[in-house]
Amino acid sequence: QVELVESGGGSVEAGGSLQLSCAASGLDSTNHCMAWVRHVPGAGRAGVAIRNSDGRTNYAAFVKGRFSISRDNAKNLLTLQMNNLEPDDSVMYYCAGRGTTCDRSFPLDYTTYHYWGQGTQVTVSS
Numbered sequence: 001q002v003e004l005v006e007s008g009g010g011s012v013e014a015g016g017s018l019q020l021s022c023a024a025s026g027l028d029s030t031n032h033c034m035a036w037v038r039h040v041p042g043a044g045r046a047g048v049a050i051r052n053s054d055g056r057t058n059y060a061a062f063v064k065g066r067f068s069i070s071r072d073n074a075k076n077l078l079t080l081q082m083n084n085l086e087p088d089d090s091v092m093y094y095c096a097g098r099g100t101t102c103d104r105s106f107p108l109d110y111t112t113y114h115y116w117g118q119g120t121q122v123t124v125s126s
Contacts, residue, residue: 002027004096006021006022006119007021014086019082020036020122021079022034022117027099030053031053031099032100034095035095036078036093036095037093038089038092039119041091050104051071052102053101058105060106069081082122085122086124096108096117
């Protein structure tokens with residue numbers, strides 16, 4: 001059984017940093033794809049960063065150069081390092097996973113991500 005549990009959200013001033021974590025259990029370490037997705041009220045979901053089990057990553061244009069996705073395979077922990085945060089980054093962030101690899105392209109096909117965490121709130125003040 002796959003379980004994803006996020007942590008690390010919180011409040012920060014513009015220009016600050018936060019690191020989100022996703023404890024992921026049950027996924028095959030060599031055959032999966034994981035992503036961070038944020039939900040903007042009134043606008044829907046937006047893929048932020050994606051990482052394939054082969055280590056390759058990709059980022060949405062609006063976070064390139066600011067955010068970094070990585071995974072500690074020994075701990076089954078996916079992280080999202082968010083730097084130079086902006087007020088527009090103030091939304092709920094979700095960890096998503098699937099039991100197959102992906103092509104890392106945007107926009108994400110959310111129907112193929114079968115596993116989701118409960119979300120963690122990020123608030124950036126100006």
